[in-house]
Every structure is written in C-alpha cells, then in structure tokens.
Amino acid sequence: MAKSENYVYPVRNFRFLNGVKKIIISLFFTFLCYGVIQPISLLDWKKQENANFIIYYRHVIPESFISTLLSLSSVYYEIITDGIGYTYYNKHWIGDERCKIFLYKDKADFVNTGGGSYYSGGNADLINKVIRFYATSEELTKSVLPHEIAHLIFRDAVGLRLASWYVPLWLDEGVAQYFEDEIAKKSRNQILQSLVRTNRLMSWNDLMEGDAYSIAFYTQAASMIEFLIKKGGIEQFAMFCNKLKNGNYLDESVRFAYSGLGYSKAQDIYTDWVKSIKKKNIKKN
Numbered sequence: 001m002a003k004s005e006n007y008v009y010p011v012r013n014f015r016f017l018n019g020v021k022k023i024i025i026s027l028f029f030t031f032l033c034y035g036v037i038q039p040i041s042l043l044d045w046k047k048q049e050n051a052n053f054i055i056y057y058r059h060v061i062p063e064s065f066i067s068t069l070l071s072l073s074s075v076y077y078e079i080i081t082d083g084i085g086y087t088y089y090n091k092h093w094i095g096d097e098r099c100k101i102f103l104y105k106d107k108a109d110f111v112n113t114g115g116g117s118y119y120s121g122g123n124a125d126l127i128n129k130v131i132r133f134y135a136t137s138e139e140l141t142k143s144v145l146p147h148e149i150a151h152l153i154f155r156d157a158v159g160l161r162l163a164s165w166y167v168p169l170w171l172d173e174g175v176a177q178y179f180e181d182e183i184a185k186k187s188r189n190q191i192l193q194s195l196v197r198t199n200r201l202m203s204w205n206d207l208m209e210g211d212a213y214s215i216a217f218y219t220q221a222a223s224m225i226e227f228l229i230k231k232g233g234i235e236q237f238a239m240f241c242n243k244l245k246n247g248n249y250l251d252e253s254v255r256f257a258y259s260g261l262g263y264s265k266a267q268d269i270y271t272d273w274v275k276s277i278k279k280k281n282i283k284k285n
C-alpha cells in the first residue's frame, strides 16, 4: 500500500490543559501523522445520512444530536467548497463518494475501539473520505468538524501528493484552520500580533519544514491562507489548487495563478504577507 493511502489527520484535544492556555492551545494545535486505518465493522452503528454525508454513530447518542451534526456538516461543506472556489466540482461527494463520519460515544470508545490518539479530538482518512470523532468532544461542532471537512475538501482540490514541493503542511493546515470558528479567528489575530511585536514570526524555511507542535506555525499558516484568498480572490485560489492537482510543483502553481500579484514563487506569498501584517500591526500601535 502506498504511503499516501495510509495517512490521517488527527485533530487536537488538550483536555489536560486548563484555563486560557487550554483554550488557546486547543484552537491551534493539530498535527499530521501517518497511521494504518483500522477496519470498521458496521454492526455496532446506527446511521443517518443526507446528500453529502453518512454519519455512523453509537446507539447511545441521541438522534437529535446526529440530525444537527448532519445539517451542520452540509453547511460547512458549502462554506468550504465556496470558500476555496471548489464549487464547480461540488457534486462529487454524492452516492458512494459521500463523506463518512464515525461518531464514537466518548474518548475511551474513540481511543480503544476506534484506534484514535488519546491527545486528538478526531482524525480524517483522506483516501477513504472518513472522519472519526467522539460525541463528548468539547470542540466538535465549531472546530473539529470544519477543520477535518476542510482537510478532505482541500485534498480533493489539490490531490494527494504529500511532498512539500507540491503541497507543504502549512497549506493543508492553513486551509483547515482558516475554516474554524470565529473564536479561533480572534485568538489567531491576538497570537499573530504578539508574534510580530516580539519578533518571533517563523521564517519561510521553518514554515516549509512544518513544525507540527508550534502555535506560531498554525497561526501563520491560517493567516497566510486568509491573506492569499482575500488578496488574490477565490477564483485564483481555485486555479492554484487546480494547478497543483494537475501535478505542477508549488512554485509553478503559484507563478501560474498569482503572476497578477507579482508572485513568481511560493516564498513571494510569505514575503508579501509579512509586509502586510507588520503594516497592520504598526497601524494598531
């Protein structure tokens, strides 16, 4: 089995942390790992479905909760496909191609029978379009759900190449973080301001290496995606994704989609973004 057929995006859940530290870290920490997906028996699950999603859930979870989750998943699906300009192709999550969500009862169920990590709130299997969560996760509907749906949609849009000269981790995580809720966005802006003020912004090289344990990494990644989509427009971002999907390298894809902004390589996005946030920070002070 090829490496790309095994990879999963776990999402974070830092329940062992307290107070503000917990809130801030839980909003931003997530990491990429490679793991073998456990085979799933459908015998122990109930099911609700709509046009784009099938939710398999434990019998003890109330049906009303599942109905809400199902509707919310569809709302996020629309927001995210629209948000990255992937709507022209948005009828692909139908029939057998629908996203499958497995909702475990609680963390113990998720870890012990779902093979999830104790330190994550869920994970997404990109190849099989499967997301796994647990019902008692505090951040399920506002952060975990949009984050993981965004991972799946983005990888539909750019393809599954893992190497950083195609799609570096900051692009994946930036898109996923970008679609998290408003509270996450507010915290992101505060962290970003603090990074600028204290001269701790990550360099381009560090960003490309992808430090999966760094708040700065996730904050900058999300902010750069927001900057790129707002400055370049959704249509250009869709074009950029399409170039990557067609097998072009990162720099080539940037050059093709963003020559109008004067970018000839991916690092130019970073350079322009740094200028922009430093300018914003000066205005605030």
Ligand SMILES: [Zn+2]
Pocket (backbone or CB within 6 Å): 009, 010, 011, 030, 031, 147, 151, 172, 173, 176
């Ligand atoms: Zn992620």
